[in-house]
Amino acid sequence: QPQLQESGPGLVKPSETLSLTCTVSGDSISTSSYYWGWIRQSPGKGLEWIGYIYYTGSTYYNPSLKSRVTISVDTSKNQFSLNLDSMNAADTAVYYCARGSAGDNWFDPWGQGSLVIVSS
Amino acid sequence: EIVLTQSPATLSLSPGDRATLSCRASQSVRTYLAWYQQKPGQAPRLLLYDASSRATGIPARFSGSGSGTDFTLTISSLEPEDFAVYFCQQRTNWPLTFGGGTKVEI
Numbered sequence: 001q002p003q004l005q006e007s008g009p010g011l012v013k014p015s016e017t018l019s020l021t022c023t024v025s026g027d028s029i030s031t032s033s034y035y036w037g038w039i040r041q042s043p044g045k046g047l048e049w050i051g052y053i054y055y056t057g058s059t060y061y062n063p064s065l066k067s068r069v070t071i072s073v074d075t076s077k078n079q080f081s082l083n084l085d086s087m088n089a090a091d092t093a094v095y096y097c098a099r100g101s102a103g104d105n106w107f108d109p110w111g112q113g114s115l116v117i118v119s120s
Numbered sequence: 121e122i123v124l125t126q127s128p129a130t131l132s133l134s135p136g137d138r139a140t141l142s143c144r145a146s147q148s149v150r151t152y153l154a155w156y157q158q159k160p161g162q163a164p165r166l167l168l169y170d171a172s173s174r175a176t177g178i179p180a181r182f183s184g185s186g187s188g189t190d191f192t193l194t195i196s197s198l199e200p201e202d203f204a205v206y207f208c209q210q211r212t213n214w215p216l217t218f219g220g221g222t223k224v225e226i
Contacts, residue, residue, distance in 0.1 A: 047164070047207060047218035062215040096163055105211035106154045108175060110163035 002027030004097050004111035012091075012118050018084040022097030022111060029078045030055040035100045036080045037107060038071060042093035052100055053080055087118045122146050124208050124219035131224045139195040141222045143208035148188045152212045155184055155193045158221075159204045167206075168193065198224070 008020035022036065029036060037052030051061035053071045061069050070083040084091060095114050098107035123146040133139055143153065151171040156164035166175040168184040171191060181196040195202055203226050208219040 046220050047209075049216040049218070060214070064215070098163075104169065105216055106166055106169045106209070107156075107164070108166035110165070113163050 001109050002099060004099065004109065006095060006097050006111045006114035008095075008114055008116070010115055010117060012087045012116060013120050014088055014118055016087055018082070018087050018091070018095075018116060020082045020095055020097075020114060020116070022080050022082075024078045024080075024099075027099070029073065029080065030075045033102055035102055036073065037098050037100045038082045039096045039098055039107065039110075040091075040093040041096065041113070042090075044090070045093075048093075050082065050084075050095075054102075089118050092116065092118045121215055122149060122210050122213050122217050124210060124217055126206075126208060126219035126222045128222060129220075131222060132226070133198055133224060134226065135198050135200055137198050139193075139198055139202070139224055141193040141195075141206055141224070143186075143191040143193070143219050145189045145191075145210060147213075149210040149212040151187045152210055153184075153186070153191050154209045154211070155182075156207045156209065157202075157204050158207065164207060195224075 003025045005023050012018050035052045035054050038050040041047050051071050053059045053073050068085040073080040096110050098110040125144045127142045153171050155168040157167050158164040172184040183194045185192050205221045205223045207221045
């Protein structure tokens with residue numbers, strides 16, 4: 001099993017952009033068998049799928065967040081990243097990166113999660 | 121979007137008991153449903169996919185059934201490490217969605 005590790009700021013001001021990176025070890029991100037996704041978890045909304053990306057750069061986003069989300073991939077660093085614009089208090093959550101099985105859309109494994117708080 | 125409703129919200133049981141958790145979908149997801157386990161402070165872990173297939177390394181005491189809109193996760197005999205929160209997830213329609221979870225407590 002590969003290991004995934006999120007990194008980024010734990011505190012973001014309202015209206016700013018969240019940038020998180022997921023570093024993958026033990027597996028190549030450049031594989032057609034898997035895609036690489038972001039999911040968040042908050043007390044109010046539970047688990048929410050944000051989107052995912054293939055190593056080719058193809059992306060799929062949750063329509064509820066699509067206008068604010070960008071997911072990108074850096075195959076040279078075996079990393080993928082999440083940008084979420086115009087952050088507000090409702091975006092406070094634990095953000096997870098995860099590997100998804102291409103064609104199946106199940107998530108396994110997940111990173112340990114990164115708590116992001118939106119506050120001035 | 122497909123809404124997944126899990127019940128009960130909390131299940132209070134003892135080690136050795138049988139646990140039966142329910143996940144109901146707002147429309148048919150065929151058998152495209154997964155179950156995850158989450159322990160405090162940890163990320164979710166895939167248990168079952170396609171309603172009844174166990175993920176790698178998952179003990180046989182975990183089983184799943186159902187199709188269409190009604191699904192069940194059964195833990196045949198609870199071990200101390202099984203007390204956790206369980207979520208279901210569907211992949212039939214976009215966006216991918218999760219249920220609200222069932223907490224299995226001692």
